[in-house]
Amino acid sequence: MTLTRERQAHEGPANPELERRARAQESWRGFFHALPAYVYLILFFALPLIIVFVFSFASRSSTGKPRLENWNLDGWATLTDPLVRTIAIRSFTMALLNTVLCLLIAYPFAYWIATRANKRTRTLLLIAVLIPFWSNFLVRTYAWRMLLDSDGYITQFGEFTGLWGRMLFTLPGVFIGLVYGYLPFMVLPLYAALERMDWSLVEAGRDLYASGTEAFRKITLPLSKPGIIAGSILVFIPSLGAYVTPDILGGAKTTLLGNLIVTQFGDARNWPAGSALSGTILVVMLVATLVYFRTGGRTV
Amino acid sequence: MADGAAAVSLHGVTKQFGEDVTAVDNVDLEIRDGEFFSLLGPSGCGKTTTLRMIAGLEFPTDGSVRIFDEEMGLRPPNKRPVNTVFQSYALFPHMNVYDNIAFGLRMKRVESDEVLSKVNEAIDLVRLEGMGKRRPNELSGGQQQRVALARALVNRPKVLLLDEPLGALDLKLRQAMQLELKDIQNEVGITFIYVTHDQEEALTMSDRVGVMNEGSLVQVGGSEEIYESPSDLFVAGFVGEMSFLAGEIAEPGTVRLSGGEVVRARTASAAGTKITLALRPEMVHLFDDRSEALAGRNAVDGSIARKIFQGDSMFYEVDIGASGSLDVHVENLPSMKRWEVGDVVVVDFHPEAALALPL
Numbered sequence: 115m116t117l118t119r120e121r122q123a124h125e126g127p128a129n130p131e132l133e134r135r136a137r138a139q140e141s142w143r144g145f146f147h148a149l150p151a152y153v154y155l156i157l158f159f160a161l162p163l164i165i166v167f168v169f170s171f172a173s174r175s176s177t178g179k180p181r182l183e184n185w186n187l188d189g190w191a192t193l194t195d196p197l198v199r200t201i202a203i204r205s206f207t208m209a210l211l212n213t214v215l216c217l218l219i220a221y222p223f224a225y226w227i228a229t230r231a232n233k234r235t236r237t238l239l240l241i242a243v244l245i246p247f248w249s250n251f252l253v254r255t256y257a258w259r260m261l262l263d264s265d266g267y268i269t270q271f272g273e274f275t276g277l278w279g280r281m282l283f284t285l286p287g288v289f290i291g292l293v294y295g296y297l298p299f300m301v302l303p304l305y306a307a308l309e310r311m312d313w314s315l316v317e318a319g320r321d322l323y324a325s326g327t328e329a330f331r332k333i334t335l336p337l338s339k340p341g342i343i344a345g346s347i348l349v350f351i352p353s354l355g356a357y358v359t360p361d362i363l364g365g366a367k368t369t370l371l372g373n374l375i376v377t378q379f380g381d382a383r384n385w386p387a388g389s390a391l392s393g394t395i396l397v398v399m400l401v402a403t404l405v406y407f408r409t410g411g412r413t414v
Numbered sequence: 415m416a417d418g419a420a421a422v423s424l425h426g427v428t429k430q431f432g433e434d435v436t437a438v439d440n441v442d443l444e445i446r447d448g449e450f451f452s453l454l455g456p457s458g459c460g461k462t463t464t465l466r467m468i469a470g471l472e473f474p475t476d477g478s479v480r481i482f483d484e485e486m487g488l489r490p491p492n493k494r495p496v497n498t499v500f501q502s503y504a505l506f507p508h509m510n511v512y513d514n515i516a517f518g519l520r521m522k523r524v525e526s527d528e529v530l531s532k533v534n535e536a537i538d539l540v541r542l543e544g545m546g547k548r549r550p551n552e553l554s555g556g557q558q559q560r561v562a563l564a565r566a567l568v569n570r571p572k573v574l575l576l577d578e579p580l581g582a583l584d585l586k587l588r589q590a591m592q593l594e595l596k597d598i599q600n601e602v603g604i605t606f607i608y609v610t611h612d613q614e615e616a617l618t619m620s621d622r623v624g625v626m627n628e629g630s631l632v633q634v635g636g637s638e639e640i641y642e643s644p645s646d647l648f649v650a651g652f653v654g655e656m657s658f659l660a661g662e663i664a665e666p667g668t669v670r671l672s673g674g675e676v677v678r679a680r681t682a683s684a685a686g687t688k689i690t691l692a693l694r695p696e697m698v699h700l701f702d703d704r705s706e707a708l709a710g711r712n713a714v715d716g717s718i719a720r721k722i723f724q725g726d727s728m729f730y731e732v733d734i735g736a737s738g739s740l741d742v743h744v745e746n747l748p749s750m751k752r753w754e755v756g757d758v759v760v761v762d763f764h765p766e767a768a769l770a771l772p773l
Contacts (some may be wrong), residue, residue: 148437192725204618279579310500310699314500314502314504315504315506315507317471317491317498317500317504318500318506319503319517320470320471320490320491320492320506321469321470321491321492321496321497321566322492322518322521322565322566322569323492323516323518323521323569324491324492324517324521325492326490329522332507332517336508337507337508337765385491
């Protein structure tokens with residue numbers, strides 16, 4: 115105890131004024147280092163968002179052209195439409211299911227990579243996870259369309275073994291595409307969390323009478339929680355707005371939040387409604403993420 | 415064996431990693447019930463691997479590990495009556511001190527009120543009263559060390575394994591913890607197996623010490639035995655300080671040094687055998703000339719080659735001509751004469767202090 119007290123006494127600033135100035139200088143330097151990032155974020159992130167927000171109050175001409183006059187709340191009023199609610203629930207459910215599926219598949223895989231002793235093996239496996247990003251997402255989704263179609267290899271294999279039929283334009287087909295598309299976003303944060311895990315903690319757990327399963331539940335799982343949270347956010351948010359995969363692999367039979375917004379800006383020519391929808395999703399996601407981090411992100 | 419039962423016995427225990435790394439090589443060892451036993455050796459000598467095989471965190475490639483006469487075989491760590499204090503403490507960062515200590519009891523499905531009383535007892539034992547709610551990262555190194563100890567001891571294992579538990583602490587704290595560990599061991603009466611590379615630590619704390627080198631157990635014995643009668647050159651050089659002189663046995667009890675001087679020493683080999691003569695620096699005395707040297711002891715002529723002041727003692731390196739050089743520690747007493755570099759001296763030592771070790 116005396117030791118800590120002594121240390122505190124030593125740490126007190128010798129000259130408060132000098133200390134304050136040094137700190138101020140430090141923070142200015144930090145600001146200049148971050149300046150390019152600030153400029154980028156303001157130009158390509160904050161500004162477009164403000165534009166979207168402004169347009170949500172705009173009025174429309176008889177042909178649907180947005181006009182920056184006669185400001186009104188018509189755009190926001192569309193949110194109360196029961197159809198919007200149905201679509202929102204559908205999108206939310208799909209995103210949630212996709213997140214859970216990704217987590218269930220990615221966790222064992224990330225665990226397996228992280229526990230390879232050889233660093234080269236780990237790197238190669240991670241590169242394998244990232245390779246799909248080298249080609250365009252749309253191209254990859256169309257590739258799945260070919261695989262899942264009547265004469266596709268996956269369909270033929272399923273019919274040969276009698277396990278499944280043609281999955282193109284069905285719900286399983288859509289989820290195959292979604293899981294495929296978002297899996298790397300789950301694998302990478304999980305891997306990062308598991309890779310830096312101190313495995314002697316698991317050994318300590320086993321030494322203290324925990325079975326393999328108990329050690330996983332009480333030690334590995336809670337310690338990889340930051341990875342689970344990060345991965346879930348990275349998968350859930352984009353899959354909430356996903357519409358390319360459901361369109362191409364699901365046959366555009368159901369409307370999701372993504373296509374609803376696209377339609378508002380395109381065919382429906384209702385920019386204010388589209389802007390209000392986008393803004394709402396953004397705020398909901400932001401709040402959800404903050405709450406998630408506040409409650410769960412602090413544990414380690 | 416005095417009290418019969420062996421707490422841990424290893425027979426022909428060998429551990430290989432991959433094709434060509436033999437971490438532990440055919441180790442036979444019996445550790446008595448209630449004893450404080452240290453495994454001492456340089457890093458990479460296989461002492462930690464040996465400990466991990468007792469804990470069940472590694473399994474031997476060959477040989478058998480028995481704990482209180484029970485063959486352990488491939489039994490997992492959670493089914494063994496031992497607990498470990500890990501080198502890095504391995505405290506669970508997502509649990510507070512109380513939950514860390516309670517972990518083992520809860521895994522053993524002990525009633526919750528019993529957990530409460532036992533954990534509090536353990537917290538008292540390691541003097542961490544009032545710290546139960548803290549997280550490990552809010553504790554000092556010494557406090558973390560105590561939590562790790564309490565977390566293992568609260569389960570009342572038959573054998574406690576400690577893997578360099580004091581390695582991360584600074585010198586003063588380490589010395590205090592050494593005494594405390596010894597007291598705790600006396601209090602709980604559990605067999606301690608203590609792995610360390612610090613020979614002083616091993617000698618201070620242990621009832622017996624096992625010295626390991628390159629996977630083999632080289633010598634097992636009490637602290638004094640290890641220090642005063644090392645069985646080979648490795649133990650002699652690793653434990654404490656030692657000067658070495660080349661020579662050969664002239665006749666039993668007598669050694670001829672490479673420079674031609676004949677001295678009396680403790681020998682075991684036959685005449686003509688090449689040996690290394692080992693001498694502890696504190697066992698050697700310096701005099702101005704032969705008339706002062708004590709009767710019945712060895713006297714060799716030399717000159718001071720180097721002198722270092724070490725606070726409580728003076729260190730001299732004495733050149734004894736073609737035979738080489740000897741290190742000498744002289745305690746700093748007011749009556750002690752001090753020599754300067756270049757002074758001609760007589761080196762004096764008892765025949766019992768000179769150990770002829772096989773090459």
